Amino acid sequence: xxxxxxxxxxxxxxxxxxxxxxxxxxxxxxxxxxxxxxxxxxxxxxxxxxxxxxxxxxxxxxxxxxxxxxxxxxxxxxxxxxxxxxxxxxxxxxxxxxxxxxxxxxxxxxxxxxxxxxxxxxxxxxxxxxxxxxxxxxxxxxxxxxxxxxxxxxxxxxxxxxxxxxxxxxxxxxxxxxxxxxxxxxxxxxxxxxxxxxxxxxxxxxxxxxxxxxxxxxxxxxxxxxxxxxxxxxxxxxxxxxxxxxxxxxxxxxxxxxxxxxxxxxxxxxxxxxxxxxxxxxxxxxxxxxxxxx
Amino acid sequence: xxxxxxxxxxxxxxxxxxxxxxxxxxxxxxxxxxxxxxxxxxxxxxxxxxxxxxxxxxxxxxxxxxxxxxxxxxxxxxxxxxxxxxxxxxxxxxxxxxxxxxxxxxxxxxxxxxxxxxxxxxxxxxxxxxxxxxxxxxxxxxxxxxxxxxxxxxxxxxxxxxxxxxxxxxxxxxxxxxxxxxxxxxxxxxxxxxxxxxxxxxxxxxxxxxxxxxxxxxxxxxxxxxxxxxxxxxxxxxxxxxxxxxxxxxxxxxxxxxxxxxxxxxxxxxxxxxxxxxxxxxxxxxxxxxxxxxxxxxxxxxxxxxxxxxxxxxxxxxxx
Numbered sequence: 001x002x003x004x005x006x007x008x009x010x011x012x013x014x015x016x017x018x019x020x021x022x023x024x025x026x027x028x029x030x031x032x033x034x035x036x037x038x039x040x041x042x043x044x045x046x047x048x049x050x051x052x053x054x055x056x057x058x059x060x061x062x063x064x065x066x067x068x069x070x071x072x073x074x075x076x077x078x079x080x081x082x083x084x085x086x087x088x089x090x091x092x093x094x095x096x097x098x099x100x101x102x103x104x105x106x107x108x109x110x111x112x113x114x115x116x117x118x119x120x121x122x123x124x125x126x127x128x129x130x131x132x133x134x135x136x137x138x139x140x141x142x143x144x145x146x147x148x149x150x151x152x153x154x155x156x157x158x159x160x161x162x163x164x165x166x167x168x169x170x171x172x173x174x175x176x177x178x179x180x181x182x183x184x185x186x187x188x189x190x191x192x193x194x195x196x197x198x199x200x201x202x203x204x205x206x207x208x209x210x211x212x213x214x215x216x217x218x219x220x221x222x223x224x225x226x227x228x229x230x231x232x233x234x235x236x237x238x239x240x241x242x243x244x245x246x247x248x249x250x251x252x253x254x255x256x257x258x259x260x261x262x263x264x265x266x267x268x269x270x271x272x273x274x275x276x277x278x279x280x281x282x283x284x285x286x287x288x289x290x291x292x293x294x
Numbered sequence: 295x296x297x298x299x300x301x302x303x304x305x306x307x308x309x310x311x312x313x314x315x316x317x318x319x320x321x322x323x324x325x326x327x328x329x330x331x332x333x334x335x336x337x338x339x340x341x342x343x344x345x346x347x348x349x350x351x352x353x354x355x356x357x358x359x360x361x362x363x364x365x366x367x368x369x370x371x372x373x374x375x376x377x378x379x380x381x382x383x384x385x386x387x388x389x390x391x392x393x394x395x396x397x398x399x400x401x402x403x404x405x406x407x408x409x410x411x412x413x414x415x416x417x418x419x420x421x422x423x424x425x426x427x428x429x430x431x432x433x434x435x436x437x438x439x440x441x442x443x444x445x446x447x448x449x450x451x452x453x454x455x456x457x458x459x460x461x462x463x464x465x466x467x468x469x470x471x472x473x474x475x476x477x478x479x480x481x482x483x484x485x486x487x488x489x490x491x492x493x494x495x496x497x498x499x500x501x502x503x504x505x506x507x508x509x510x511x512x513x514x515x516x517x518x519x520x521x522x523x524x525x526x527x528x529x530x531x532x533x534x535x536x537x538x539x540x541x542x543x544x545x546x547x548x549x550x551x552x553x554x555x556x557x558x559x560x561x562x563x564x565x566x567x568x569x570x571x572x573x574x575x576x577x578x579x580x581x582x583x584x585x586x587x588x589x590x591x592x593x594x595x596x597x598x599x600x601x602x603x604x605x606x607x608x609x610x611x612x613x614x
Contacts, residue, residue, distance in 0.1 A: 042404040090589060099404050100350045101588050104544065107537060108584025115577030231533060235412040238405065268423060275416040279397060282409065286400035 006264055012143035018260015019253070020149055020218070023156030026252030027211040028233045029240065030160055033248045034167070035204035037180050039197055041091060041102030047230030048113040049205045053079050053212025054221045055117060058128050068131035068217070075213045076206035083205035087198045095197075110227065117223035125220030152214050159210060160249045167245050176200070235278045241291020251289060304469070307551070311465070315458045324454040325522070330562045331461040332519040337542040337554030338468050339511035344540075345549030346472055347504040348484030352407045352536050353394065353414030354512050357387040359531030360417050361513030362520035363427050366436040369521070371426065376439040376447060380460065380517045387513015388506050390417070395505035399498055411533060418531045432527030436520055447521070457518055464511050469551060471507060480504055512539075541580060544587050547594025556596050 004011075028046060035043045043049075056075040060066035066074065086109065094101045130148045137146040167173035179186040179193055187193045212226075219225060233252075240251030255274050263270040281289060298306065318327055336358055343349050361383035369379040398409040421427045428434065438447035447453045471477050479500050483490045491497050520526040529535065538561065546557025561580070568576050591598050 036404075042408070090585070093589060097592075100407070101592065103350070103404055103407060104540065105585055105588040107540075108581045108588065111537070111581030111584065112578050113581075115574055115579075115581060118574045118577065231411060231415050234408040235415070238408050238412060271422075272416055272419040275412050275419070278409070278412050279416070282397050282400065 004265070008142045009144065011264055014260045014264045015257065016143070016145070016149055016153075016260075017263070018257040019153050020256070021259060022253040022256015023153050023160075024211050024215060024229065024252075025233055025236045025256050026160050026249045027156050027207055027214075028229065029236045029242075029248040029252045030163055030245060031204040031207035031211075032233065032237055033242050033245060034163070034207070035201055036242060038176060038200045039091065039095070039102070040099055041094070041106065042099065042234075043201075043204060044103055044106040044230070045086075045110040045113070046106075046204070046208050046233070047226030047228075048110040049079050049083070049208035049226070050212040050215070050229065051117065051223060051226035052082075052113060053209025054128075054216040054219075054225065055121070055212075056209065057213040057216045058126050058221045061128065062126075068129075068213070071213050071216075072210065076209040079209035079212075080202040080206035083202045084198055087201040091201065092194070092197075110230075114223050114227060121223060123222055123224060125222030125225075128216040128221055130217040148217060152218065155214060156211070157253075159207070163207070164245045164249065232274055235274050237288075239274075239278050239281045239288055241285075241288020244290050247288075247290025300473075304473075308462075308466070312462065315462070319451055319454045324450040326562075326566060328454055328457045328522045329519070330559060331457050332515050332522060333539075333542065333562050334555045334558040335461050335464045335518070336512050336515035337539055337546065337558045338465055339508045339515060340539045341543045341546075341548065341550075341554040342468050342471060342511070343504055343508040344543060345553070346477060346484060347480045347501060349399075349501060349505065350404075350407045350540070351394075351398070351410040351505070351508075352533070352540070353410030353412075353417075354509075354539050355531050355533055355535035356394070356414035356417040357390055357509040357512040358516035358519075358535060358539075359421065359526070359528075360390055360516070361387045362516040362526035362530050363421060363433060364513075365517035366433045366520045366526040367426050369439060370433070370436045376441055376456075376521055379439075379521065380514060383517025383520075384510045384514040387516070388510035390513070391506045391509020392502070394509065395502045399501045399505065411536070414531070414533060414536060418528070418533070421528060421531045427526070427528075430528065432525055432529075433520075434525055436524045436526065438521050438524065453522065457522060460514065460518055464514060465555075467507075468511065472551070476500070476503070538580070541584055541587075543594075544592075545583060545594055547597030547600070548592075550594065550596040550600060553594050553596040557594065560595070 028050060032043055032046055035041060035046075053075045056078050057068070057071035060071050060074060061068070090105060090109075091102065094105060134148040134151050137144050139145075167176060175186065175191060176196065179191070179196055183193050215225070236252050236255050237248065239255065240247045242248060255277065258277065259270055259273055262273040269276070285291075336354070340351070340354050343351055364386040365379040365383035368374040368382050369376060374382065394410060394413050397413065398406050401409060422429060426433070438453060440446055441452075441456055445452050445456070447456060472480075479490065479495055482493075483495070483497055483500060487497060516526075516530060519530070542557035542561050543554045544557070545560055546555065547553025564579070565576060568579065572579070587594065593601060
């Protein structure tokens, strides 16, 4: 069977790869959106937090024998705890300043994290086993579906939609959204806004770490895995507009698929297609697809 | 409070700059100095945009590295003379800057930063794939050539004075821009954009013009670097270079005239000193400098010294 002259296993294989990349774009841009929404900080360290998440899983397994399923819980907790420390000691001082300082500080932190891991692990990368339960694959007739890859898409979507639900449909979410609008008023209602900010940063960083653990078995765990990804995620954020939680999920997933399809039909352009889409969207809608016009 | 007038201060500044620049190559290694001057010009160009117009571009490597490739191509493959190669590099930076600017200035703040970063990444991928850039190996063997067909630039001292002259020219241009009515309008936009709009200024046009000037000077700096080292490489267009120029400017002092020069001096010297001693810990040190600058002295070295002597602190992007 062929689709547009492409053998169907190759076509669906790339589509699946696109969906997987899209899942990572979605989780990461969601984390960025959550942090940006409340703290007004573009978290340049997001890629590093994703990378550290993957490394914590790898170190836990290699040194302590902690398996994948525990890593999925522990790694976000570890990274989240570090994030609490960062927020309390550094980011907190920057809220009253221009947004740019938050970006620059987190950029510096990302450089440091990347440098430290480069020194200890080199740039070649470590591999991480697919957990036993998710090994193997299913032959669907038109393509071969590795189970782990399907799991990544499902797990990522589950996390994204739970986050969406928590923010858009629960009272905690309502408080969060209120705090982005009028922190002073929410504070006056007896809600501890500084704690809310700290928790938000930790959750955002934890989401990045969760994505890192998901990525560990299918990508090389290496110190630059985050910095390469984060630039694409920034482009995704520009395209989506960071206006809504749902927007960042849909845009992330959609662009992953667009990238995957480009790989099928015109492989040379696959690395740039997201940036080309960014230019096109900016020409038509400077605020992004889901953004409110500033 | 200062006895000197503005004009006298400028005169003194340039006299000191030129005297120091003329003595330097006989005291320090000329190649190091040339690298320094290239990055100093790059940082000054960047500072014109961030320090005086309040626009954080995270894509300046595209102009720096892109122009380096253009100059390299023109001088090596088409046999252009170095002075024309530099002009073409600056022109390329300007044109690319106009394109970037048109897209980016429609958004503000961090969106502006992310858009410039994305656009620069586009240039990076083009540089990886274009046949003439040499891909991962970079473009090697760019000839320094003969200046105006007369001066042989393969001599390091001759090349140094050429680079120094270009730097002083660029620095002067930036100094003039900042102290012109145009520069005043830029500062007004930086400090209070709605007010500038309500005064009737076409803010978008001024921002775009600042972006183009900054981009062409960044391009000039990159072109110069490709002639000095006879090499244009992917590292020049990589976004780490964009980060590095932000660091230089921030460390030296946003919105100060000499800050970027001091910042470039510090970073380039640190890199030269540490590169063979601490390996890739350099990256950690650079990151730490970023963190310390943002947390402890946002005015930068020159800005803090200025504040010490009671001069009005030159604010960077609002928030002091």
